Amino acid sequence: MVRLITQNLLSCPSRACAYPTNFPLSFRNVTKLEMVEADFNEEFLRGVLSRLEWQALRKSAAELGNTDLPEQSPDLTRPEAIPLDLLKSLHHVLLEIVVADGEMVCPQCEHVYRIKDSIPNMLLAEHEIRR
Numbered sequence: 001m002v003r004l005i006t007q008n009l010l011s012c013p014s015r016a017c018a019y020p021t022n023f024p025l026s027f028r029n030v031t032k033l034e035m036v037e038a039d040f041n042e043e044f045l046r047g048v049l050s051r052l053e054w055q056a057l058r059k060s061a062a063e064l065g066n067t068d069l070p071e072q073s074p075d076l077t078r079p080e081a082i083p084l085d086l087l088k089s090l091h092h093v094l095l096e097i098v099v100a101d102g103e104m105v106c107p108q109c110e111h112v113y114r115i116k117d118s119i120p121n122m123l124l125a126e127h128e129i130r131r
């Protein structure tokens with residue numbers, strides 16, 4: 001399943017590309033979004049916050065039509081201090097929005113990763129694979 005919690009940890013795996021310019025993959029031509037209700041798990045969410053890239057997450061969420069996240073990043077190094085209402089927004093953005101059909105595009109090499117039936121095709125041609 002392509003959810004923002006996984007997309008936010010994903011950069012283009014092509015050997016022509018390197019972090020940070022191969023991140024985040026942009027959503028394009030999204031023709032099917034699904035809202036999947038997930039159980040709210042506060043402890044899990046607070047645990048995952050320190051690994052998030054806030055501005056990338058905001059940008060990707062906006063590409064999917066969600067503008068709930070504030071521009072100013074909360075202090076992700078102090079997850080215990082993040083207010084519950086923001087945590088609830090994050091829960092929705094990270095876990096409940098599923099891209100069922102569309103594309104993710106590398107901002108560096110512009111390789112298109114197709115998403116079909118919620119499954120991303122991350123395969124590259126042989127010469128593109130990083131060793």
Ligand SMILES: [Zn+2]
Nearest residue numbers: 012017106109
């Ligand atoms: Zn790339």
